[in-house]
Ligand SMILES: Nc1ncnc2c1ncn2[C@@H]1O[C@H](COP(=O)(O)OP(=O)(O)O)[C@@H](O)[C@H]1O
């Protein structure tokens with residue numbers, strides 16, 4: 311293996327968030343390992359969603375930096391805000407309540423690839439594969455407002471996976487689901503991890519936390535414990 315593959319996926323430094331006068335969290339260094347699934351836990355209001363959104367480049371992270379390795383093995387470091395262009399291609403974020411455009415399921419999944427200028431035939435091929443992967447071929451032409459909660463969550467996962475990200479940030483992917491819908495989403499997340507992607511999920515679902523190989527991070531009292539058992 312070359313050095314680029316041995317280096318962590320990302321290292322974020324100086325990740326600090328204040329809410330008014332209060333320090334929500336202060337994380338001097340956070341290493342995102344390759345091909346690892348992480349369950350991020352912590353009480354309500356601890357800052358889990360905020361942390362995910364800062365890493366995804368959706369909230370400003372003043373003073374924070376991010377280090378990564380380019381495809382050619384060259385180490386890079388830059389401010390986390392705005393998220394450096396090469397990382398925007400490699401990081402996908404899924405909101406706790408995914409928002410779908412009011413077009414079709416197929417269109418929602420194709421959106422990110424179109425935004426990247428991917429050729430039409432390749433979009434069709436990759437979207438078809440993502441629909442099959444998520445088990446949502448039968449709703450591909452359905453208007454999103456007609457979908458069940460479980461289907462929405464699977465569309466959102468397919469929309470993230472189709473971008474082939476190295477890092478998926480999932481905010482409470484199963485918290486609104488039960489029964490078979492929840493089991494389907496757990497199985498898909500297990501597959502994403504098994505494919506060698508890194509997954510960081512805010513999660514209280516014991517079954518997800520207990521999937522083989524899942525590492526636990528706990529956010530509380532302003533600190534992130536990355537060796538939580
Ligand atoms: N834009 C904001 N303005 C003010 N307070 C916020 C904002 N976003 C989050 N907070 C506060 O930051 C804290 C952490 O929120 P959040 O990241 O949603 O926590 P968690 O996901 O762990 O429940 C909460 O106290 C919340 O009220």
Ligand SMILES: [Mg+2]
Pocket residue numbers: 358359360512
């Ligand atoms: Mg939250």
